[in-house]
Amino acid sequence: MKAVVIRAFGDPAGLEVVEVPAPVPAPGQVRIATEAIGVGGVDVVIRRGVLAAHGFREGHLLGSEVAGRVTAVGDGVDASWTGRRVWAYTGLSGGYAEQTVAAVEDVLVLPDGLTGTDAVTLGGSGVVAHFALERGRFAPGETVLVRGAAGSIGITAVQLAAGGGAGAVAVTTSSAERGARLRSLGATDVLDRSGEGGPDAPAGFDVVIDVVGGPLLPLFLDRLNANGRYVAVGVVGGQPPADFGMRLMDAFRRSLSFSTFSSDTVPGPGRQAVRSSQFADAARGDLRTVVHEVLPLDQAERAHRAMDEGKVFGRIVLTP
């Protein structure tokens, strides 16, 4: 089968289309013939070689999120899975391929009316948005900021906050055009990447969902209202300054909270329940998915270049 591996870390040109044997499902796994493959921010980080210290090696077959049809099951898996259209989390490898395998507990049947493309746009990121707002103890009427809102986590977080009755949903983004698109998804205030949004923008926020991190994170900690909650879910802008915690200590009397959130810490059944509900919402049109572009699998290099250039709004999807 055709697959995309990292021949050399660094530039997207280091991605290579290769022929490899189709995987055989191990006990507890299913094999899936892919129809849609999500291109995630973490794929880009792995390709750059940033995670080499975490065991990723050149030759790595990228991809963690696919949709497609189950073609075989491993020992211990009910044969009725065969033929079902599913979404699946494949771990941090294996997705950029015509066929892949996943543990059956990480597989979810797609509802009628949801395309594979939509599923891989929402499946991994939607749960992060949901649980980040929950960890931020978001309540109706509160003012929310989604920092780095133009990615698939942020796009869902904006919709969930707006639909959940937020008093205001501010976003950071890099252009007016992207801001207008975020307004159409429920954002009420558009700020630039440094948090400037003009005189009418909210000065403070009860909840911040931050996909960016990076050197400017302390500026946004300063924007928390008293009792405000800051939830860091990503680091697309790099790590924050090492001493950023001093901002919290300096604001001691305002009772601020900072937390990280990774969906890895949510037990699998809880993740699947939320994902299933979000898939149903998306199939009904109550939750919107934003697909930036659909490209053939053998154009994974182009997909990664667009990610590197910051051109992507929503998610790029590959098809085999």
Ligand SMILES: NC(=O)c1ccc[n+]([C@@H]2O[C@H](COP(=O)([O-])OP(=O)(O)OC[C@H]3O[C@@H](n4cnc5c(N)ncnc54)[C@H](OP(=O)(O)O)[C@@H]3O)[C@@H](O)[C@H]2O)c1
């Ligand atoms: N917490 C979890 O459980 C979990 C799960 C999966 C992934 N993640 C993490 O989430 C991140 C990917 O999320 P995503 O796919 O939604 O994001 P993304 O699409 O990679 O980025 C979101 C937006 O952030 C803005 N941005 C990019 N670089 C920036 C910079 N240097 N400074 C300020 N803004 C910047 C861009 O929008 P503008 O150009 O409009 O500003 C971009 O569209 C990764 O860090 C990944 O590891 C977390």
